[in-house]
Amino acid sequence: MATRTGSRTSNRSTSTRSRSTNQGRSSDSNSRSAFSFGDNAGPLLGAALAGVAIGFAANFGRKALMQGMEAIAGDWDEILAAEHDMALAIFDKMLATDETQTFKRKMLLMKLTHALDKHAHQEEMVVYPALREANQTTDADQLEGEHGYIKTYIYELNEAGPDSDIWLEKVREFRALVARHAHMEEEEVFPAFKNSLDDEQNARVTSLVNRDGFWMA
Numbered sequence: 552m553a554t555r556t557g558s559r560t561s562n563r564s565t566s567t568r569s570r571s572t573n574q575g576r577s578s579d580s581n582s583r584s585a586f587s588f589g590d591n592a593g594p595l596l597g598a599a600l601a602g603v604a605i606g607f608a609a610n611f612g613r614k615a616l617m618q619g620m621e622a623i624a625g626d627w628d629e630i631l632a633a634e635h636d637m638a639l640a641i642f643d644k645m646l647a648t649d650e651t652q653t654f655k656r657k658m659l660l661m662k663l664t665h666a667l668d669k670h671a672h673q674e675e676m677v678v679y680p681a682l683r684e685a686n687q688t689t690d691a692d693q694l695e696g697e698h699g700y701i702k703t704y705i706y707e708l709n710e711a712g713p714d715s716d717i718w719l720e721k722v723r724e725f726r727a728l729v730a731r732h733a734h735m736e737e738e739e740v741f742p743a744f745k746n747s748l749d750d751e752q753n754a755r756v757t758s759l760v761n762r763d764g765f766w767m768a
């Protein structure tokens with residue numbers, strides 16, 4: 552099987568973007584709020600609020616990290632190509648499992664589903680509409696149609712279950728489809744489109760891809 556060995560290393564500098572999320576602190580613990588259920592409810596409510604604040608901060612931090620990683624990964628086409636490599640690497644881990652490793656297979660399929668979902672959203676909400684605007688409608692429609700078959704493989708793998716006899720064969724076919732699709736994007740469609748953009752338009756597409764990826768992370 553052809554595996555991709557190319558590594559896109561990015562010169563990652565640590566992002567200094569950080570935002571204080573300390574506003575969620577509960578105030579005076581002696582004050583009774585409208586949600587107070589009794590004298591002992593204060594600490595419980597405080598703990599619940601703190602939990603929400605921590606959850607929000609963790610999620611925001613994760614998104615900020617994802618965005619930071621993307622923001623320094625380069626232009627939109629380099630971001631998307633790096634995501635192709637990440638997805639193909641997950642496929643390779645899936646192909647290295649056997650039918651006894653059902654938990655690992657489930658986890659890897661979840662990870663792949665999330666990665667492909669985010670990736671497809673960025674392409675379908677930004678890049679393919681921009682391709683159509685640049686008169687590359689046939690390519691955009693073909694690529695978007697293939698995303699449908701990518702979702703179909705995810706559906707079929709979930710339906711078959713991780714201990715199924717056909718699981719590995721399905722993953723192998725699925726990987727081949729994604730590799731072919733990514734190759735068409737990276738080698739044909741995206742370079743032609745990028746050549747038609749001026750610097751400002753190119754920066755705009757990068758910004759929109761980053762923004763979409765942030766909310767999908």
Ligand SMILES: [Fe+2]
Pocket residue numbers: 671674694698732736
């Ligand atoms: Fe795609």
Ligand SMILES: [Fe+2]
Pocket residue numbers: 631635670674733736
């Ligand atoms: Fe793609």
